[in-house]
Amino acid sequence: MTTAQLSERIGRIYADGWSRIVATMIRFTGGDWDLAEECAQEAFAQALVTWPTSGVPDQPLAWLTTTARRRAIDRRRRASTEAAKLRQVAMREEVAMDAGPPPSPRDRDIPDERLELMFTCCHPALNLDAQVALTLRSLAGLTTAEIAKAFLVPERTMGQRLFRAKQKVAHAGIPFRVPPAHLLPERLPAVLHVLYLLFNEGYSGPERARLCVEALRLARVLAELMPDEPEVLGMLALMLLHDARRPARHDADGGLVTLEDQDRSRWDHARIAEGAALCERALRRRRPGPFQLQAAIAACHATVPSVAATDWPQIVGLYGELARLAPSPVVELNRAVAVGMAEGPEAGLALVEAITSTGRLDGYHLLPAVRADLLRRAGRGPEAVESYRAALSLAPTEAERQFLRGRLEGC
Amino acid sequence: MKYLLLVCTDPDHTPGQDDGAPDVEDWVKEMDANGTRLLGSRTRPASDATTVRVRHREVLLTDGPYAETKDLMAGFDVLECADLDEAIEVASKHPMAWAGAIELRPFWGDEE
Numbered sequence: 001m002t003t004a005q006l007s008e009r010i011g012r013i014y015a016d017g018w019s020r021i022v023a024t025m026i027r028f029t030g031g032d033w034d035l036a037e038e039c040a041q042e043a044f045a046q047a048l049v050t051w052p053t054s055g056v057p058d059q060p061l062a063w064l065t066t067t068a069r070r071r072a073i074d075r076r077r078r079a080s081t082e083a084a085k086l087r088q089v090a091m092r093e094e095v096a097m098d099a100g101p102p103p104s105p106r107d108r109d110i111p112d113e114r115l116e117l118m119f120t121c122c123h124p125a126l127n128l129d130a131q132v133a134l135t136l137r138s139l140a141g142l143t144t145a146e147i148a149k150a151f152l153v154p155e156r157t158m159g160q161r162l163f164r165a166k167q168k169v170a171h172a173g174i175p176f177r178v179p180p181a182h183l184l185p186e187r188l189p190a191v192l193h194v195l196y197l198l199f200n201e202g203y204s205g206p207e208r209a210r211l212c213v214e215a216l217r218l219a220r221v222l223a224e225l226m227p228d229e230p231e232v233l234g235m236l237a238l239m240l241l242h243d244a245r246r247p248a249r250h251d252a253d254g255g256l257v258t259l260e261d262q263d264r265s266r267w268d269h270a271r272i273a274e275g276a277a278l279c280e281r282a283l284r285r286r287r288p289g290p291f292q293l294q295a296a297i298a299a300c301h302a303t304v305p306s307v308a309a310t311d312w313p314q315i316v317g318l319y320g321e322l323a324r325l326a327p328s329p330v331v332e333l334n335r336a337v338a339v340g341m342a343e344g345p346e347a348g349l350a351l352v353e354a355i356t357s358t359g360r361l362d363g364y365h366l367l368p369a370v371r372a373d374l375l376r377r378a379g380r381g382p383e384a385v386e387s388y389r390a391a392l393s394l395a396p397t398e399a400e401r402q403f404l405r406g407r408l409e410g411c
Numbered sequence: 412m413k414y415l416l417l418v419c420t421d422p423d424h425t426p427g428q429d430d431g432a433p434d435v436e437d438w439v440k441e442m443d444a445n446g447t448r449l450l451g452s453r454t455r456p457a458s459d460a461t462t463v464r465v466r467h468r469e470v471l472l473t474d475g476p477y478a479e480t481k482d483l484m485a486g487f488d489v490l491e492c493a494d495l496d497e498a499i500e501v502a503s504k505h506p507m508a509w510a511g512a513i514e515l516r517p518f519w520g521d522e523e
Binding site: 173174 | 412414494495496498515520
């Protein structure tokens with residue numbers, strides 16, 4: 001194996017194994033997150049030293065876990081003050097080790113506690129920023145510096161945020177476990193929310209694409225560990241369907257390309273097929289939820305050969321269902337767009353006026369942008385110009401302003 | 412773990428929000444019976460409070476509460492729970508979680 005191949009292999013093992021080892025070590029140390037992470041880190045550092053000469057062991061995960069555990073025991077031996085429960089765990093391990101060479105453990109015997117870790121990182125007693133930071137550190141294995149960079153805060157700030165979050169977990173007694181069935185309906189959405197937020201953050205620009213990759217990876221893990229939760233499958237499907245369109249979302253100059261203008265040959269069609277199949281599998285369980293419905297809508301867009309072939313009445317129906325399950329003015333606005341396509345711009349405009357009169361989307365640039373688009377298609381040019389200008393003054397990113405200026409010129 | 416359950420009133424509370432809230436007597440009975448509630452009481456209003464400070468070895472007294480907010484605390488309980496989830500479950504069954512708010516404060520503990 002060449003050095004390049006080896007480091008690629010270790011990189012893969014890190015990506016897949018980091019959260020497994022951290023989770024196991026959190027349990028092993030009785031909830032000492034810092035020690036767990038440090039020992040996991042040292043185990044990987046040791047691998048980088050040993051493996052180039054010894055070769056990658058047959059059971060790398062077991063090798064890393066054993067190494068991390070030994071590190072934890074060594075550290076405790078050296079530490080002068082120890083919590084009693086940690087000492088007990090360490091002693092049991094020492095007895096086992098002194099009894100001769102341990103039976104060589106296999107990767108599949110290493111307990112998989114990533115689900116426990118996910119629910120602990122996303123416990124609603126932690127604020128959202130803390131949940132996101134913990135998830136990226138403990139589950140995705142990003143360094144504090146990498147997380148700080150992704151969220152545009154100084155590394156010190158992120159370090160303090162992580163420190164406080166771990167303190168709260170320990171001091172407030174947040175349990176390291178998967179919530180019992182009766183708590184799942186209120187706890188699972190928090191996990192989904194964090195993962196989807198990561199995905200969305202990563203979707204905002206190519207320089208943050210790493211967050212999308214990690215969010216997708218964690219969503220796959222979650223779907224593998226909770227295969228019977230349709231919303232988990234729905235979220236993974238939604239991520240895949242959005243991610244598949246990423247290569248076509250920006251033009252050569254970095255400008256935003258809307259769905260209707262995207263070059264569909266640049267979409268990742270294998271990914272779209274996977275997302276659409278997952279979405280169907282989820283919906284067959286007949287427990288629809290917001291993620292499944294959004295995935296179904298995304299699938300409607302992604303699985304047709306052209307904008308003209310889009311099944312708008314179907315999308316209108318799905319938005320109606322979504323508005324019933326998770327009512328929000330943004331969902332209403334999207335429904336207005338779909339109605340505008342299915343029944344004509346005037347029908348869409350009627351819905352937009354209704355949303356405007358509630359005042360709940362005041363200051364949201366997409367409200368005048370949608371209105372402008374419908375007016376343009378209805379042939380009401382002067383009014384469209386006025387709305388495009390309103391949208392332009394509210395749009396938060398340069399890419400969006402550029403897009404709106406283009407539309408304005410075409411009026 | 413031990414938690415201080417601080418029972419707080421909500422000045423913005425509108426009657427009707429707490430329709431269907433559990434009865435406080437039932438709550439006390441249940442939590443005493445299962446060993447979760449170690450002690451607790453309603454507390455007299457802020458007008459009956461006395462605030463004590465020692466400055467330059469001199470005891471200074473103020474008639475009234477320390478915090479500016481009036482009558483925020485209405486009572487307290489001390490809970491023994493396995494973890495935060497259990498404490499949250501106990502707190503959410505308290506009628507004042509419906510009509511006001513419950514603050515859960517873990518005890519410092521003796522590990523550090």
